[in-house]
Amino acid sequence: MLNKFNNMSLLFYFWMATLPFLSISPWQAIYGTKLISGLIFALFSLFVVLLFFIYYKKESLAGIKGAFLNNKSFYLLLLCFVIWNFISLYFNWKHISAPPYMQDAAGLKGPYLYNLFFMAYLLFNILILYFIQMLANNYIAIRVLFYASAASSFFGVLTIWGYMLGFVKELVFPAYIIPRLYGTATEPQSFGNYLIPILFLALIVLTEKKIKIVDYICAFFIFLAFLMTFSLGAFVGGAVGLVIFLILNKRLLSKEFYQRAGIISVLLIVFVIGINSLLWPGYYKAFFKYSTKIQLWRTKMELQSITKRIATIEGEVLYKYSNAEAVDDKVTRAWMAQAAMNMFKSNPVIGIGPGNYGFLYNDYRPKNSPIKDFIERTHNIYLQVLAENGLPGLIMFLGFLYVLIYSSAKKWFLAKDTGSKLVLAGLLSGFIGLLVHGLSYGILQHSHTWVIMGLLMAAKDNI
Numbered sequence: 001m002l003n004k005f006n007n008m009s010l011l012f013y014f015w016m017a018t019l020p021f022l023s024i025s026p027w028q029a030i031y032g033t034k035l036i037s038g039l040i041f042a043l044f045s046l047f048v049v050l051l052f053f054i055y056y057k058k059e060s061l062a063g064i065k066g067a068f069l070n071n072k073s074f075y076l077l078l079l080c081f082v083i084w085n086f087i088s089l090y091f092n093w094k095h096i097s098a099p100p101y102m103q104d105a106a107g108l109k110g111p112y113l114y115n116l117f118f119m120a121y122l123l124f125n126i127l128i129l130y131f132i133q134m135l136a137n138n139y140i141a142i143r144v145l146f147y148a149s150a151a152s153s154f155f156g157v158l159t160i161w162g163y164m165l166g167f168v169k170e171l172v173f174p175a176y177i178i179p180r181l182y183g184t185a186t187e188p189q190s191f192g193n194y195l196i197p198i199l200f201l202a203l204i205v206l207t208e209k210k211i212k213i214v215d216y217i218c219a220f221f222i223f224l225a226f227l228m229t230f231s232l233g234a235f236v237g238g239a240v241g242l243v244i245f246l247i248l249n250k251r252l253l254s255k256e257f258y259q260r261a262g263i264i265s266v267l268l269i270v271f272v273i274g275i276n277s278l279l280w281p282g283y284y285k286a287f288f289k290y291s292t293k294i295q296l297w298r299t300k301m302e303l304q305s306i307t308k309r310i311a312t313i314e315g316e317v318l319y320k321y322s323n324a325e326a327v328d329d330k331v332t333r334a335w336m337a338q339a340a341m342n343m344f345k346s347n348p349v350i351g352i353g354p355g356n357y358g359f360l361y362n363d364y365r366p367k368n369s370p371i372k373d374f375i376e377r378t379h380n381i382y383l384q385v386l387a388e389n390g391l392p393g394l395i396m397f398l399g400f401l402y403v404l405i406y407s408s409a410k411k412w413f414l415a416k417d418t419g420s421k422l423v424l425a426g427l428l429s430g431f432i433g434l435l436v437h438g439l440s441y442g443i444l445q446h447s448h449t450w451v452i453m454g455l456l457m458a459a460k461d462n463i
Contacts, residue, residue, distance in 0.1 A: 017148040021148070021152055023446070041447070049128075074404055084389055085389060086119070097359075102359060102373055115356065125447055132451060146201045193434065193437050195222060198430070200241060200426040207252075216263070227272050233439070233440035252425075338369075339366065344386050350390050361374075376442075377442035424463065427459050
């Protein structure tokens with residue numbers, strides 16, 4: 001439908017370019033809010049989708065049918081997952097309760113309105129996935145996301161540098177001794193997660209025979225912003241994706257690609273360790289100190305020490321008023337994981353209902369762990385799906401992800417065109433990187449996950 005440029009195609013790619021600004025962006029943590037920006041993105045997205053389906057009425061109906069028939073297994077499992085979410089919500093509907101302070105923290109009068117919002121957002125993202133699969137020209141889409149993400153990354157990096165120099169005062173706080181590049185709702189890992197697949201779009205651009213100086217600059221700022229998020233979960237996901245990308249493209253990558261990647265790598269080292277250390281003394285030391293966060297073997301010892309100390313506190317106090325404020329992130333996430341497993345054990349088949357993890361956390365939290373006002377996610381999408389939808393829900397969730405990865409890998413092996421193989425390998429590697437980061441982050445709730453899935457489906461369907 002979008003083989004030629006016209007007003008509709010320009011609108012489609014303009015909408016795609018808003019993704020790193022309205023859906024997820026560093027600026028939201030400083031000058032905007034998650035809810036307002038997300039609402040604008042959702043309304044604009046629905047408007048664009050509606051306009052396209054009206055304009056391309058006949059082609060749209062054919063595209064819907066064709067997209068489904070080409071991916072029957074994927075969409076059937078996805079449909080089963082959605083239906084199972086509604087079934088789980090129905091059986092848990094009468095058992096949901098939340099104190100007023102938790103409802104206020106959620107930002108929505110919950111839990112019922114929050115549950116409906118949660119499901120509506122899931123359906124919205126599935127619509128986005130379908131829309132992109134039918135319409136996207138991968139070469140153009142990659143370029144649009146590449147440049148738009150570079151612009152958003154550039155803004156974020158300038159903001160951090162401005163904070164280091166004392167010009168920017170609105171950055172929330174310098175986490176772990178150093179300022180981190182924030183994304184939506186002051187979450188560094190949210191922008192780090194978004195940039196994982198974008199890194200591979202940048203690598204795809206770097207594989208081209210002729211690239212412009214602006215492409216070098218854009219790729220540099222994307223990688224620099226990614227490093228300055230200090231999101232170790234995103235780093236691990238990106239590293240796994242990179243290994244897959246290099247393995248798949250071992251015979252396809254040219255010497256020029258490695259030279260370009262080498263130049264950018266050297267510049268990154270200079271800026272992250274050199275320039276940033278000049279602006280913020282001790283930056284490189286803090287960078288390596290922060291890496292101790294991945295020493296998971298220390299978590300059990302820290303858990304025992306902290307829970308023993310909390311057990312001596314008389315009565316139960318909110319997390320924000322307790323002595324656990326300075327608890328290491330690993331320990332906090334261990335509590336979240338244990339709570340999710342407790343939820344699963346109590347409701348192994350049907351789960352506790354989609355969107356209820358935060359409202360029910362205090363009922364299932366580990367013994368001698370502090371009460372929290374509200375935790376939206378468990379920082380592990382697989383444990384969250386297991387807790388909220390039970391084992392059948394997790395199987396369906398993993399099922400449609402497996403089908404997409406398997407069918408994409410199969411198409412990559414069958415493809416003969418080098419350009420198509422590079423694009424498919426880049427999207428597949430970035431998507432797998434996202435899934436790896438899902439072990440420490442909630443990826444299901446973000447639109448960019450579904451956008452990448454749509455681009456991956458479009459790429460494999462067009463080979």
